[in-house]
Amino acid sequence: MWTCPYCGGTHGLPFHDSQLDGMLCLEPDCGRFEESHTDHDDLSLWDTTDIV
Numbered sequence: 001m002w003t004c005p006y007c008g009g010t011h012g013l014p015f016h017d018s019q020l021d022g023m024l025c026l027e028p029d030c031g032r033f034e035e036s037h038t039d040h041d042d043l044s045l046w047d048t049t050d051i052v
């Protein structure tokens with residue numbers, strides 16, 4: 001589960017476009033954007049390769 005690093009809330013909306021990749025906090029008192037720095041797509045690609 002995603003947890004907002006700014007307010008600790010768990011209501012996040014995944015957001016992706018050509019420049020941003022991360023989660024948008026939906027807490028009314030926060031509303032900040034946390035940019036994702038993890039290369040999870042690469043890891044999942046490796047996992048799939050290993051299994052198959």
Ligand SMILES: [Zn+2]
Pocket residue numbers: 004005006007008009025026027030031032
């Ligand atoms: Zn937040």
